[in-house]
Amino acid sequence: MPLTRLVRNTFITALVIAAFVISYRVTEADFPRLFRDLPKGRQLLTAFLTPELFTRDVETRTVSIAFPIPCGAAPEEEAFPSEGPRLVTSVKCAAPLEKFTLEGFDLQPSSEVVIRWRLPDDRTMTAIRTQTDSKGYFSQEVQARPIQAAVDGIPSRLEVDTLTPVGRLKPSQTLKDVLDNMFVTIFMALLSTTFATIIAAPLSFLAAGNITRKGCLGSGVYYLFRSFFNLMRSYDPLVMATIFGFWLSFGPFPGFLALTVVTIASLGKLFSEAVENIDPGPVEALQSVGAAPLHTVRYGVVPQVIPDFVSYIIYHWDINVRISTIIGFVGGGGIGYYxxxxxxxxxxxQAGTAIWAIVIVVWAMDFLSAEIRKRLN
Structure with missing residues (x-):
């Protein structure tokens, strides 16, 4: 026996180790890469940790220079200006995809810079964003785009907008958009939870074994609704949102429907288990005096399950706020879509502003639902 146990334990340990080795390989884990790519991560984290909450009016000043693509498509700049706000390129023309250096001199100091192409047909194409230093200078490597050649001798141009904040601080447009989309998410979750409750609550009694699992007909009803809840719970909200999105076009309404379907199954399962865990005493007392089945449920079951039902409903509203954020990534509307x-x-x-809004709302919802459940118990 000790030898058999040793062999069995060794075999199980080997299986566990093999499972972890395979898991490590299939995930292509590369922990040193976390440190090698730290500069990229630092840039993203800095942006996420600095949400765009307030802003000022922006004064825009534009400087441009002719830059033919390809060379010979149009006359080149004869000479670069030597005074005032100006742009200077390392070459006066370039072939498509050729890289060159663009410098700006005497521009607005400490201002955001937007570098863009202005095509011969007057359309624009944003290339790069950068920043001027305290003297109004910047230097940036630019790649020539394979854009439209000169039209009627008019070449493409490089334009630089300097965006300088002026005036008092005011709520940014990003903050307004985030709040609008956050309200959509909260109330989409509220409405889906409400509709799901209205449907799941009566169906849950049919999926409770102590209520319906009596006789062939009752057992059939029990297994039918139990299977229905299990089947619907197997579909991920993202899958349901994608289906409704292709069916009805993407937006808040398909997201609401996806949340409702998934919540019906989840609440139905929870409600039915709450019904099955009631104290059978009141039910047996009503049955002993000849109460009808509906009266038995009304007076013997419902009063016992209402606290659990309310607790589950509030908790699921909290969950649906988080799920609706994910659903937004497939076009389900709300803050996730933004x-x-x-x-x-x-x-x-802007993404950091949305993430902070999600964190604050989820924290508030979790605190609120915990307090309400505490008072109900």
Whole structure:
């Protein structure tokens, strides 16, 4: 026996070690890379930790220079200016995808700089954002875009906008947009939880074994609704949001429907288990005096499960606020959709504002739901 136990334990240990080794390999874990790519992470974390809450009016000043692509497509600049706000390039023209250096002199000091291309047909294409120093200077490597050649001898131009904050601080447009989308998320979660409760509460009694699992018909009803709840719970909210999004076009309404379907299954499961865990005494007392089944449920079951039901509903509203954030990433509307757009546009400060709003709301919802559940118990 000791030898058999030793062999069994050794085999189990070997399986566990093998599972962890395989897990490490399939995840392609590279912990040293965390430190090698630390500069990238520092830049993102700095942006996320500095949300865009307040702003000032911005004064924009534009300086431009002709820059033909490719060379020979249009006349080049004869000479660069030597005084005043000006741009200087290391070459006067370039082939598509060729890199060159762009310098700005005597621009607005300590200001954000937006470098963009102005095409011959007057369309614009943003290239890079950077910052001037205290003397109004910047230097930036730029790659020539394979853009439209000169039209009627008019070349493409390099334009630089310097954005200088002026006036008093005021709430930023980002903060207003984040608050608007956060309200959408909160009330989308509230409405989906309400609709799901209205549907799940009566169905949960049909999925409770102590209520319906009596006889062939009752057992059939029990297994039918139990299977329905288990089946619907197996679908991830993201999958449901994608389905409704392609069905109804993306927005808050498909997100609301996806949350509602998933919440019906989740609350139905929780409600049915609460019904099954009631004290059978009041039910048996009502049945002993000949009370009808509906009266038995009304007076023997419902009073016992109401505190649990309310607690589950509040808790699930809290959960749905978090889930609706994720649903927004597939076009389900609300703060998640705004966060997705900000990340895709590389607007890290705006994304940081949205993340901080999510953290604050989730914390507040968690505190509120915990306090309400505490008072109900």
């Amino acid at each position: 966060l997705n757009l900000s990340i895709n546009d590389f607007k890290w400060n």
